[in-house]
Amino acid sequence: MKQSTFIKKILASLFAVLICSAVFGLVRARTIESVTFLMAAPFADATRDLVKQFNQEHRGEINLQVVRGPLETEAMSDLAISSLLLGKAPFDGLLMDVTWLPKYAAAGWMEPLEDFFNEKDVDALAIGAREGNSYDGHLYRWPLTADMGLLYYRTDLMEQPPATPEELVLVSQSLQKDRKVDWGYVWQGRQYEGLSCVYLEMIDGFGGDWLQPNNNHIGLDLDPGVQAAAWLQELIDQGVSPNAVTNYAEPEALQSFKVGDAAFMRNWPYAWTELQKSDSAVKGNVGITTMVARPGHSTATLGSWGLTVLKGSAHVNASIEAIRFLTNESSQKQLFLKHGYTPTQQSVFDDPQLLQDKPILAEFGQALKVVKARPETPLYAQISDVLTRQLSSILTRETTPKDGMNVATSHTNQILISAGEKL
Amino acid sequence: MTVFLLLPSLLFLLVVFVGPLFRYAWLSFHADSVMTGLIAIPNGGANWLRLVQDQRYWQDLGQTLRFAGVSVGLELFLALIIALLLDQRWRGRDLVRTLALIPWALPTTVMALGWRWIFNTPYGPIDYFTNLVGIGSLNILGDPNLTWMATVWADVWKTTPFAALILLAGLQTIPVDLYEAVRLEGGNPLICLRRITLPLLRPYILLALLFRLAQAFGVFDLIQVLTGGGPASSTESVALYAYWNALRFLDFGYSSTIIMASFLLISVICLIAWIGLQILIPTHSESRGVIKS
Numbered sequence: 001m002k003q004s005t006f007i008k009k010i011l012a013s014l015f016a017v018l019i020c021s022a023v024f025g026l027v028r029a030r031t032i033e034s035v036t037f038l039m040a041a042p043f044a045d046a047t048r049d050l051v052k053q054f055n056q057e058h059r060g061e062i063n064l065q066v067v068r069g070p071l072e073t074e075a076m077s078d079l080a081i082s083s084l085l086l087g088k089a090p091f092d093g094l095l096m097d098v099t100w101l102p103k104y105a106a107a108g109w110m111e112p113l114e115d116f117f118n119e120k121d122v123d124a125l126a127i128g129a130r131e132g133n134s135y136d137g138h139l140y141r142w143p144l145t146a147d148m149g150l151l152y153y154r155t156d157l158m159e160q161p162p163a164t165p166e167e168l169v170l171v172s173q174s175l176q177k178d179r180k181v182d183w184g185y186v187w188q189g190r191q192y193e194g195l196s197c198v199y200l201e202m203i204d205g206f207g208g209d210w211l212q213p214n215n216n217h218i219g220l221d222l223d224p225g226v227q228a229a230a231w232l233q234e235l236i237d238q239g240v241s242p243n244a245v246t247n248y249a250e251p252e253a254l255q256s257f258k259v260g261d262a263a264f265m266r267n268w269p270y271a272w273t274e275l276q277k278s279d280s281a282v283k284g285n286v287g288i289t290t291m292v293a294r295p296g297h298s299t300a301t302l303g304s305w306g307l308t309v310l311k312g313s314a315h316v317n318a319s320i321e322a323i324r325f326l327t328n329e330s331s332q333k334q335l336f337l338k339h340g341y342t343p344t345q346q347s348v349f350d351d352p353q354l355l356q357d358k359p360i361l362a363e364f365g366q367a368l369k370v371v372k373a374r375p376e377t378p379l380y381a382q383i384s385d386v387l388t389r390q391l392s393s394i395l396t397r398e399t400t401p402k403d404g405m406n407v408a409t410s411h412t413n414q415i416l417i418s419a420g421e422k423l
Numbered sequence: 424m425t426v427f428l429l430l431p432s433l434l435f436l437l438v439v440f441v442g443p444l445f446r447y448a449w450l451s452f453h454a455d456s457v458m459t460g461l462i463a464i465p466n467g468g469a470n471w472l473r474l475v476q477d478q479r480y481w482q483d484l485g486q487t488l489r490f491a492g493v494s495v496g497l498e499l500f501l502a503l504i505i506a507l508l509l510d511q512r513w514r515g516r517d518l519v520r521t522l523a524l525i526p527w528a529l530p531t532t533v534m535a536l537g538w539r540w541i542f543n544t545p546y547g548p549i550d551y552f553t554n555l556v557g558i559g560s561l562n563i564l565g566d567p568n569l570t571w572m573a574t575v576w577a578d579v580w581k582t583t584p585f586a587a588l589i590l591l592a593g594l595q596t597i598p599v600d601l602y603e604a605v606r607l608e609g610g611n612p613l614i615c616l617r618r619i620t621l622p623l624l625r626p627y628i629l630l631a632l633l634f635r636l637a638q639a640f641g642v643f644d645l646i647q648v649l650t651g652g653g654p655a656s657s658t659e660s661v662a663l664y665a666y667w668n669a670l671r672f673l674d675f676g677y678s679s680t681i682i683m684a685s686f687l688l689i690s691v692i693c694l695i696a697w698i699g700l701q702i703l704i705p706t707h708s709e710s711r712g713v714i715k716s
Contacts, residue, residue, distance in 0.1 A: 074671075077670070077671075078670050081670055081673070082670070085461075103457055103673060106457050106458070106460070107457050107460070107461055107673065108460065108461075182545075189565075190651060190653055190654070191650075191651055191652060191653025191654055191655070191656065192651045192653070242544070242545065243544070243560070243562040243565055243566075244543070244544035244545065244560070244562050244564070244565045245565070246562070246565035246566075246653075246654045247544075247562075247564035247565040247570075247650070247653070247654060252543065255546060256546075378457045378458065378673075379457075379458075379672075381667075381671040381672050381673075382671075382672050382674075385667065385671070385672075388653075389655070389656050392653045392654045392655045392656065393655040393656070395654070395655075396565065396566065396567050396654045396655045398567060398655045419458045420458065
């Protein structure tokens with residue numbers, strides 16, 4: 001008799017524990033917020049450790065998942081846009097290239113972030129990283145990594161890198177004459193977005209301006225615009241750059257420079273990490289500087305990646321929490337050391353220990369000071385497309401720099417007018 | 424009763440084919456872009472007027488027709504030779520039949536990326552070869568006069584096996600005794616080909632032609648990866664232009680107009696190809712009469 005009540009008691013307490021844990025589990029499950037970010041494959045891989053750390057620190061509160069998107073920037077944009085067009089995106093956040101922002105903002109796809117990041121937060125960013133995050137008075141994006149065009153040069157072939165376009169040609173020609181290298185300068189001449197980036201650095205370098213966003217003034221057909229196009233075309237004509245540069249994107253240029261066939265290369269910071277690998281013929285002989293230009297006009301095209309929160313997300317606060325973690329000082333140091341990602345927080349650039357271990361960080365910081373964003377308009381894709389068409393025609397000698405730039409100007413004008421952006 | 428049995432497939436066609444087509448037709452009379460906040464606003468025939476005046480569209484159309492015509496023509500010619508070869512009995516035929524399908528089985532983007540490095544100047548094997556035989560570097564993907572041929576070549580390499588497969592299937596339906604009959608009458612292999620093989624193969628040639636023509640006219644992934652439409656827009660296809668308008672420029676109204684115009688055009692082209700083939704290759708009943716006489 002006694003025994004049976006004892007068993008009953010045990011059973012009852014077990015039951016109670018069961019119910020308690022079930023209720024607790026239910027409550028727990030309700031409070032765990034599941035946040036999903038979409039990132040291009042390389043970024044998803046690079047942030048994997050950070051995401052793990054974040055989930056450990058927020059165990060029981062937030063579970064961050066990163067969807068691994070395609071490799072290429074443009075394929076990534078297609079995937080993001082296709083899912084956004086369906087109405088409600090299956091992601092809370094998106095890692096976004098700098099040029100998409102005005103378009104996404106005009107389409108109303110993003111949650112404004114100015115309530116979550118204050119002035120102090122913005123002031124902590126490196127000056128170059130503050131650009132390209134806002135549109136029409138709203139903050140939409142918080143930068144994860146900065147990216148800018150750089151001039152790579154061979155330290156074993158010259159003591160000082162050239163500063164002006166003329167110097168670059170002279171140094172190249174003398175090196176080619178001495179048979180030190182096959183080519184002087186390799187860059188991105190394929191008809192695609194990379195060509196616009198190359199051109200932006202040159203038109204600004206010659207003292208001009210592609211498109212002024214405040215008054216939509218187009219500078220392509222003015223002297224600096226035509227000079228920039230002509231200079232690029234002459235690089236090919238004079239044999240400083242190979243003919244084949246008219247189909248070079250970043251991988252082709254990197255290949256040429258990496259095997260030691262070229263004295264100069266225009267590329268992004270990721271190339272630095274690639275050039276330090278053991279299969280690089282120029283390892284230890286590479287320097288970085290800002291693009292050649294007229295004195296005082298050196299410019300680096302801004303190409304940064306940042307995180308946004310998409311409209312309709314049910315986890316805005318949790319997403320912000322995740323963004324803050326992924327972009328904080330320690331995360332940025334980790335991303336820089338392991339993957340060579342350029343930081344966006346000024347404090348990382350000022351870290352004496354880091355500067356001593358990785359002196360190249362100072363060069364990145366220097367280039368980030370002269371960055372320039374591509375024209376910030378929702379029509380950017382059209383405008384850039386018109387420009388690359390004409391530039392490609394100029395580079396392949398289908399048209400002259402003057403004629404090509406005139407056509408590019410009138411087509412840009414048409415796009416702005418038909419969109420009501422200009423009278 | 425038969426109507427009910429057809430209903431599921433009719434419904435399927437309605438949803439995946441007729442539906443989108445009407446949607447495109449409807450959109451082509453609306454302004455629907457990022458500048459309208461992605462809301463469709465009727466704009467009469469403005470999109471169509473723009474299409475007629477759009478030099479870039481006509482340039483792309485010409486380039487697409489050139490690409491489709493040359494590549495499909497080459498593919499059918501090569502496919503016929505390959506199919507005839509694979510139809511004969513010889514050692515190792517089964518192995519070759521399987522191997523021949525590999526290019527077709529590869530994903531287009533993968534093979535296009537492969538060709539991009541093969542055609543690469545100066546690190547690709549083709550450049551090495553042209554230098555070896557003394558032609559020098561050709562800059563295949565960077566010269567507007569050459570690049571379109573590279574796209575044709577890559578397409579022919581990939582899709583000839585597909586056309587060959589269809590023609591091979593056709594060849595195997597031709598009864599052997601027909602050939603024996605010709606041989607008994609003293610006819611040579613060339614007469615066999617002209618009077619028996621080609622006429623009996625006609626429906627299969629037509630099938631391969633229409634399949635390939637429609638596909639080649641809509642060429643997208645190959646160009647996108649291999650050249651991105653360059654250099655100097657010399658390889659941009661209509662499909663690429665429509666895609667740019669939709670996903671890059673977010674201009675769905677104009678993109679739909681391009682797609683509708685292409686749909687109408689490809690219908691006409693297929694009709695012409697069909698009629699042309701009727702005239703080019705005599706029907707079986709006609710050729711039988713010739714053999715008799």
